[in-house]
Amino acid sequence: MTQTPMHVAVAALTLVVAGGLVAGRQPVAAPPPAAAQVPASQAPPASQRQPSEVELSISGDPGTPPRFAVPEFVALTPDAAEVAKVVSAVLWDDLNFEREFYLIPRDTYTTVPQARAPGQIPYNAWRELGADGVVFGTVSKTGNDVRVEVRLFNVRSRQSVFAREYGGSASNPRVYAHTISDEIHQHQRALRGVARTKLTFSSDRNREKVGGTVQDRDVKEVYIADYDGANQRRITVNRTLNITPVWSPDGRAIAYTSYRKGVPDILVAYIYEGRSENPTAGRGSNFLPAWSPDGKRMAFMSSRDGNPEIYVMNADGSGVRRLTNHPAGDVTPTWSPSGTEIAFTSDRAGRAQVFVVSADGLGTPRRISIGEQYADRATWSSGPNNEIAFAAQTGPGYDIKIYDVSTGQTRQITFGEGSNESPAFSPSGRHLAFTSTRAGRAQIFTVARDGRDVRQITRDGNNFTPSWSQ
Amino acid sequence: MRMKNRALGALALVALAAAACGEKTPPVVEAPMPPPAMDEPAPAPVVRERVEEPVPLPPPEPVAADDVGSRSLDDLNRNSPLAPVYFEYDSTDLNAAAQLAVRGNADVLRRYPTWTVTIEGHCDERGTAEYNLALGERRAAAARRYLESLGVAPDRLRIVSYGKEFPFDPGHDESAWQQNRRAHFVITSR
Numbered sequence: 125m126t127q128t129p130m131h132v133a134v135a136a137l138t139l140v141v142a143g144g145l146v147a148g149r150q151p152v153a154a155p156p157p158a159a160a161q162v163p164a165s166q167a168p169p170a171s172q173r174q175p176s177e178v179e180l181s182i183s184g185d186p187g188t189p190p191r192f193a194v195p196e197f198v199a200l201t202p203d204a205a206e207v208a209k210v211v212s213a214v215l216w217d218d219l220n221f222e223r224e225f226y227l228i229p230r231d232t233y234t235t236v237p238q239a240r241a242p243g244q245i246p247y248n249a250w251r252e253l254g255a256d257g258v259v260f261g262t263v264s265k266t267g268n269d270v271r272v273e274v275r276l277f278n279v280r281s282r283q284s285v286f287a288r289e290y291g292g293s294a295s296n297p298r299v300y301a302h303t304i305s306d307e308i309h310q311h312q313r314a315l316r317g318v319a320r321t322k323l324t325f326s327s328d329r330n331r332e333k334v335g336g337t338v339q340d341r342d343v344k345e346v347y348i349a350d351y352d353g354a355n356q357r358r359i360t361v362n363r364t365l366n367i368t369p370v371w372s373p374d375g376r377a378i379a380y381t382s383y384r385k386g387v388p389d390i391l392v393a394y395i396y397e398g399r400s401e402n403p404t405a406g407r408g409s410n411f412l413p414a415w416s417p418d419g420k421r422m423a424f425m426s427s428r429d430g431n432p433e434i435y436v437m438n439a440d441g442s443g444v445r446r447l448t449n450h451p452a453g454d455v456t457p458t459w460s461p462s463g464t465e466i467a468f469t470s471d472r473a474g475r476a477q478v479f480v481v482s483a484d485g486l487g488t489p490r491r492i493s494i495g496e497q498y499a500d501r502a503t504w505s506s507g508p509n510n511e512i513a514f515a516a517q518t519g520p521g522y523d524i525k526i527y528d529v530s531t532g533q534t535r536q537i538t539f540g541e542g543s544n545e546s547p548a549f550s551p552s553g554r555h556l557a558f559t560s561t562r563a564g565r566a567q568i569f570t571v572a573r574d575g576r577d578v579r580q581i582t583r584d585g586n587n588f589t590p591s592w593s594q
Numbered sequence: 595m596r597m598k599n600r601a602l603g604a605l606a607l608v609a610l611a612a613a614a615c616g617e618k619t620p621p622v623v624e625a626p627m628p629p630p631a632m633d634e635p636a637p638a639p640v641v642r643e644r645v646e647e648p649v650p651l652p653p654p655e656p657v658a659a660d661d662v663g664s665r666s667l668d669d670l671n672r673n674s675p676l677a678p679v680y681f682e683y684d685s686t687d688l689n690a691a692a693q694l695a696v697r698g699n700a701d702v703l704r705r706y707p708t709w710t711v712t713i714e715g716h717c718d719e720r721g722t723a724e725y726n727l728a729l730g731e732r733r734a735a736a737a738r739r740y741l742e743s744l745g746v747a748p749d750r751l752r753i754v755s756y757g758k759e760f761p762f763d764p765g766h767d768e769s770a771w772q773q774n775r776r777a778h779f780v781i782t783s784r
Contacts, residue, residue: 337780338671341760365759368724381727386712387754388727409755411727425728427755430735432728453728469725475684476725500722515722522722545722559723588723 180285181312182257182278184226190256190312192225195233197261197272198240204265210297211263211272211304217352218305218319222554223572224312228253242275242284250279257285261304270294274304276312286311298354318550321351322593323557324359324369324378325568329585334364341365344588346380346393351550351570351592353581359395366391368412371593372419378591379413379422390424392439403441412456415439416463416483417506423447423457423466423483434468436483447485458504458512459483467492467502467512478502478514478527492527494534499525501546506594507553509573515545515558524558526573537575546589557581557590667781675702676711676779679737680772684721686732688740696737699779700744706784713737714778715755716762718771723757730755737777752782 184190194216197208213230220227236249242260250258261274269291276286288307290300302319309317325347332343346369349356360366362384369380372392382391385406390413392401404410408428415422416436423436429446432453437444448454452472459466460483467480470489475498479489493499498517505511510529515522518536521543527534538544542562549556550570555577557570568581568590581590677695679688688696703709715730715737734753742748762778763770 338668339760339762344759365756367759383754387752409731409753411755412724427731427735432731453725453732455728456724469728471684471725476721498721500725520720546724 179278179281182276182285184256189224189226191228191254192219192257192259192276193228193233193236193250193253193255194219194230194259195236195238197263197274198238200262200264201266204263204270207265207270207272207294207297207300208261208263211301212259212261214298214301214352215259215261215304218301218317219308221305221319221352221577222309222313222315222317223577224309224315225257228255242277245277245282247277247279247282255279265294268294270297270300272300272304276308296355298350302350316552318351318552318555318592321551322348322371322375323351323353323568323581323590324348324371324593325557325559325582325587325590326367326369326380327358327582327585327587329582329587330358331585332363342586346378347587348378348395349581353568353579356582356584359393368589370413370415370591372415373417373594374419375593379415381411381413390422401440403437403439405441407444414457414459414466416459417461418463421463423459423468425455425457434466434481436466436485445485447481447483448489456501458502460504461506461510467504469500469502476500478512480512492529496525498522503548503556505549505553506551507549509553511549511553511573513547513549513556515547521561524556524571537571537573539575548590548592550592551594555592557592559588559590667784670781670784674779674781676781678779679733679777681733681775681777683718683771683775684729686729686736688736692737693740696740697744700741700746703741703746703750709784710750710752710782712780712782713741713751713753714760714780715753715757716760716774716776716778717758718774719758719761719766720771721758723759726757727755730757733775733777737779 182190194212197212199205199208216227216230219225232253237246239245239260245258245260256279258277258279259274260277261272264271272290274288275284278285286308290303305319306317309315326344327347328342328344330345334341334343343363344365344367345358346360346366347356347358359378362382365383367381369378371378376396377392377394379390379392381388388409388411389402389406390404390410392403408426411425413422413424420439421436422439423434425432426435431451432455434447434454434457435444436447447466450472452470454468454470456469457466464483465480466483467478469476470479473491477491477496478493478499479491481487481489492512493514496516499514502512502514512527512529513524516525519540522545523536523538523540524544524547525534525536542560544558544560546559547556555570555572557568559566560569563580566586566588568587569578570581571578676699679692679695713734715734717726717729721729734755738751738753741751761774763773
């Protein structure tokens with residue numbers, strides 16, 4: 125089994141499930157992304173799991189989400205204070221992001237005495253603040269080794285419903301919070317959280333100029349960041365135009381459009397191995413790669429036969445097949461979650477509109493953007509919601525709209541604050557990343573699929589065309 | 595296509611044009627046999643003919659009158675003898691002014707037959723980044739097609755689409771957009 129390199133940093137953590145505390149009705153299996161990290165030998169043997177009457181899922185008042193408090197983790201060693209601060213703050217943000225729980229604001233915790241041990245948790249004080257659940261965590265540090273222990277208590281029953289212990293390096297404390305958040309979401313809501321996912325995008329932030337041209341032209345390189353914008357780093361050094369990056373489904377690679385050889389071509393950067401591949405091998409101009417959901421194929425736009433058309437090939441570049449055949453321009457492919465259909469943009473009906481065609485190219489493409497002046501960059505949700513987001517012209521600029529494939533209805537989630545382009549769904553389909561000029565220059569933002577919770581991810585330079593890892 | 599339907603007429607036109615212009619190799623035209631008519635007398639047999647003419651290579655311009663041949667590539671491109679070709683919004687059509695510009699560039703390329711050129715396709719910022727990659731591609735391709743029809747050898751021309759990535763004018767009004775909707779010619783070797 126191949127381990128997802130995106131989680132290599134996480135893999136350094138060892139996860140110990142506290143036997144006995146985690147028991148009862150809910151499965152204790154780690155969520156899919158973490159599954160590879162947990163050796164089977166570390167999972168509690170079935171015999172240790174006690175049958176229990178403990179209700180493991182904390183509920184809130186009827187009709188409202190459970191209210192959680194995440195007070196600062198306790199530093200068991202003096203030099204663990206900074207890690208404890210970071211882990212608890214990031215965990216609060218991570219849990220808040222999915223809106224499955226109402227997170228009680230941290231500045232109200234001052235009235236609650238800090239517990240140094242689970243036995244000291246002041247349940248009555250938390251109850252007065254309205255908490256249904258409270259997280260208690262400790263951090264100890266030895267050299268560069270960190271141990272983080274975390275429990276989630278039901279404030280009413282005063283029982284521990286979730287307990288985990290992690291060990292690993294202190295180099296990136298945020299990853300402990302992300303792991304805890306994903307596991308709490310999985311454990312409490314059977315939800316695959318996104319706290320350990322990443323974004324990739326194109327940016328001109330290093331302010332280099334393309335060499336060998338008379339005009340003043342900004343280099344764009346490919347960057348990655350955590351889903352919340354932390355840990356932004358550059359992953360290409362091509363000193364030319366590198367745009368439209370997309371994560372491979374296994375998180376090992378990023379495919380992008382590069383002008384490194386003068387003419388645009390598709391490069392695949394294996395970002396944890398320091399190597400790069402060129403599946404299209406310079407046959408014509410090739411743009412806008414899009415991996416199939418199983419990662420075995422790639423759709424892209426190419427002008428190799430004289431006009432921009434959509435093609436599909438195997439991930440290694442073999443078996444190239446042309447999907448569209450129209451004198452108009454066909455561009456920006458995206459796969460359906462099942463891998464059987466591809467949505468793309470075409471101006472065959474006049475201005476740019478979104479069409480869907482079967483992935484084998486058979487049949488007539490059907491138009492799904494109806495009543496739009498102009499629609500581009502369709503992105504198909506891979507989550508349970510069968511939705512296609514796209515950028516639609518709504519005035520001088522663009523807004524993000526979402527087409528519901530099952531109902532045929534389209535709704536709008538941004539409303540003219542700057543121009544909003546290039547939507548990309550999170551793996552659960554509950555959020556989108558997009559490019560917006562609402563803060564001045566072009567920046568990456570995330571937003572919930574109902575249009576709430578807009579967050580700015582980038583601030584440096586101009587940033588474009590995000591993709592969200594699985 | 596009209597040319598196929600009126601093969602003989604086109605043949606004559608090509609011959610005329612070649613004679614009038616006298617500077618390029620006209621394409622070899624092969625007319626397909628029309629299908630035999632069922633009820634009419636057999637038409638006159640189609641005469642197949644190769645139309646060939648030696649290509650006169652104009653002598654280089656005198657140095658005193660024209661220093662184009664001696665400038666560095668960067669200098670050449672900074673003050674280029676090749677004119678940009680401008681497009682309407684979301685259009686890949688070459689209007690009369692655009693055709694005039696391409697014809698002028700064809701003349702320059704005939705005068706300097708060793709030059710190779712990259713035709714860059716550019717778009718204004720009003721379209722989306724992704725769609726504009728295709729639009730820029732089609733603009734560059736339209737300019738290349740017309741140049742080729744004017745006799746410039748295909749292997750001297752390379753196209754590359756930059757979409758809206760490299761605007762010439764950073765402004766956000768029609769005069770800037772007009773500057774940015776173009777096929778831009780860069781001399782890459784000479």
